[in-house]
Amino acid sequence: MSGDVFGIDLGTTYSAVAKINDLDQAEIIKSQSGEDTTPSVVYFDSGSAIVGGEAKSSLVTDSDNGCALIKRHMGTEFPQSFGGQTYTPESISGLILKELVQAANQEGDSKVAKAVITVPAYFGVKEKEATKQAGEMAGLEIVGIIAEPIAAALSLGVRGEKRETILIYDLGGGTFDTTVMIAEPGNVEVVAVDGNRVLGGADWDAALARVVIDKFVAQAGIADVDPADDPDFMVEILQDVESKKKLLTRKQDTTFRCRFESHDEKIVVTRDEFVSATAHLVKQTVEITQRVIDTAKQKSPGLAIDKLLLVGGSSRMPMVDEALRAAGFDPIPTDFDLSVAKGAAIYGQAIVDGAVPFPVGETGSAAGDPQAAAPTNTEAKYFLGGATTLNIKNALSRGxxxxxxxxxxxxxxxxxxxxxxxxxxxxxxxxxxxxxxxxxxxxxxxxxxxxxxxxxxxxxxxxxxxxxxxxxxxxxxxxxxxxxxxxxxxxxxxxxxxxxxxxxxxxxxxxxxAKISVLKPEEVEAGKALVGGLMTRS
The missing domain is CATH 2.60.34.10 (Substrate Binding Domain Of DNAk; Chain A, domain 1)
Known part of the structure; x- marks a missing residue:
């Protein structure tokens, strides 16, 4: 297998790249630093753009010259200015994509320019088109845009031996999706989707940061000022929160060092305090999960969930497993951060190999008439569970x-x-x-x-x-x-x-x-020139 196309999980907090390897399996391509994922952070320095871990660290001391969580603003007017240059969410995402592909191509013998990019299931028309435009700005040929839960199902479900009804619980860094689908080798049928595009791990970080700040203010005796209003203080706290949040999944408490003006304090936060501060967030995900099941059952009376799969890095938190079990579910852990990128690679390679009747991202006659673009592949594919074709029946995310x-x-x-x-x-x-x-x-x-x-x-x-x-x-x-x-x-x-x-x-x-976006065609071309002309490094 040549790996003619990359599958890219363009995440809110972390991104990943995968391809189909010579063993016909979906494989994550590690970053230049040897990691499976790359922080979705861009920092601008002396005419170049730094993407990833170094960019994330640079924001701690210089929050004015970089940005994170840009995915939450895709498809909206959210201009950002750095070094006298204005960037759209699409062009910043384009820089992330450009660096991901550059790093991935360094691992192979040939240069790949085709890609499938994933989006949350609850993304609407503008956000999907914005994601496609970001890929074009990165110099990529976008052969498909696919919903993250469908990608996860391709990675986890289509290789099963039997037809199963799967519920994907996908809690990422910035978005939350639930999808009920029926999966078997070569076939995925979406029954119902639901979610919240502004609910994710970043909100758990913010809630934990608020606990730390409140305890810091009380312990230091700070009055008439909120340290949270200081951007530099907040960037440092949020950077610390992400790693300490993981510690709280294994330990009963952890310590933060907070410095603001003349105050320097060590703040101890317990796991119980973290769980209490974020209980309302977990509750929202459980409610949405139950709602998507109810919707699926209305469409298909008698439907029963065979598996609930946990996807997304934030699904690792023990409180998620505990809340779902308390609600009567039996969640199954996966490889969390990596399944979506792997599924995107599976879908992309299936398109390139002629195994898809018509791509999910395609419009025109084939979109309304599956017979207008019959698959050309006749060879069984291991990455499709031994099937020769891949058929996806999707569902509308919004009315x-x-x-x-x-x-x-x-x-x-x-x-x-x-x-x-x-x-x-x-x-x-x-x-x-x-x-x-x-x-x-x-x-x-x-x-x-x-x-x-x-x-x-x-x-x-x-x-x-x-x-x-x-x-x-x-x-x-x-x-x-x-x-x-x-x-x-x-x-x-x-x-x-x-x-x-x-x-x-x-x-x-x-x-x-309605294939529209905030950006006009000429603005996309300008963004392509901007992203293409800016040197990126990680």
Whole structure:
């Protein structure tokens, strides 16, 4: 096996790279420092970008010239300025990807430029497209974008000997996902997904840091000032918290040294204090886990979970295992940080080898018609559990809807979101149809606004949803209020939405594709030039 494509787990706190090796197995490629994972941290120094462990250490003494946790801002307007240069979340992620691939290519005889990048299952359209753009800025050919739990299932589930219903509990550094899926060699069917894009190990770090700071303030007798307002103090504390958090999984207590202004104290924190301070976070994950099971059972009555697999580095915490067992589960540990990257490599190699009917990230005719792109591979693959093909049936992570107008109780009008498809609907969706009516007499145009569900549950409120794209059908003949407008929504297996709006009398039609991002094409090209022209090192 040549390993023609990298599988990349672009994590919030740590990232990993894998490929299929000569033994037809998914294998992690170690970083230049010999580690399985690389901190997702960038530090800017004298015209170059440092990525990884050195960057993370540099932030302790110079927090103004680097950043971490950038994944939480993917697909949003979150400009960062370093050394007089402005960076987007996509370009910073592009620097991380560039360094990961450079280091990985040093381990092989040939240079690989193709990659599959993973995203949280709960990422929406903007975040997925932003991730793809980050890869393009790094000079990569992105052959697929795949959800982290699906990647984990490919690594852990498709090599089993029987068909099983698996629940993936994926607690990473910055995001939490749960996914119920049915897996067997060569096949993965997603039944239900749920999660929280801003819940992860970093929140446990922040909670432990708050315990340390509060005890420090009380022990040192500090008044009228909060050390947490000092960025340098916080970077040092958070750096210390990450390692001490791991100690608290093995010891009953640990000691922090806190220095602020003239104060220098040793602060002892017990495991019980840490568990108490983070109990609400663990509770959220258990609630989401139960919710995704309930959703799966609504879709498939009688469904039973055969295995609950723990994925993500933060799932190592004993409190996670204890909370899940208390809730009636029997969690099974995995290789935590590495399974997602391995699964991405499996998916990527399956695409390159022609074993995938149509890639998850592909749009167009193949997305709606699996027969449009039949697999070409006929050779059994060990990394697919002996199967010759890989079939993935995905589910929509968030509902998609259109803005409508209706009368309110005061005799006026109010805007609301009417959902055409809902979270966990099976993908692809082909021409889901809805008929709407014009809002006023003699209307000659219709503005169509396509929205994506913004929160964990659907809401009709405009403010609770995210605008994907909008455009207007013009040139229609004047029509009375309530005249029919036909809306047809199709969604690819990745979750990219295309909406067609048609006025049947005039035949006027409008097509909106919600494959969008915060960045315009020219901004992506500028980011590609910026990332490509900046030297990176780890």
């Amino acid at each position: 998609i809807g259109v803005e409508f107008v209706r009368g309110d109780s005061s005799g006026g009008f109010e805007e609301y979101i009417g959902f055409l498809v809902h979270a966990n609907d099976p993908l692809p969706v082909v021409d889901a149809k809805l008929e709407a009516g014009t809002a006023s007499d003699n209307q000659t145009g219709v503005r169509v606004k396509l929205y994506e569900q913004g929160g964990e549950v659907e809401s009709e409120s405009i403010s609770a949803n995210s605008l994907l794209t909008e455009a207007e059908i013009t040139g229609m003949p004047p029509m009375p209020r309530g005249s029919t407008i036909e809306l047809l929504l199709s969604i690819s297996n990745e979750g990219i939405a295309t909406l067609r709006a048609r006025e049947p009398i005039s035949g006027r039609e409008l097509t909106l594709e």
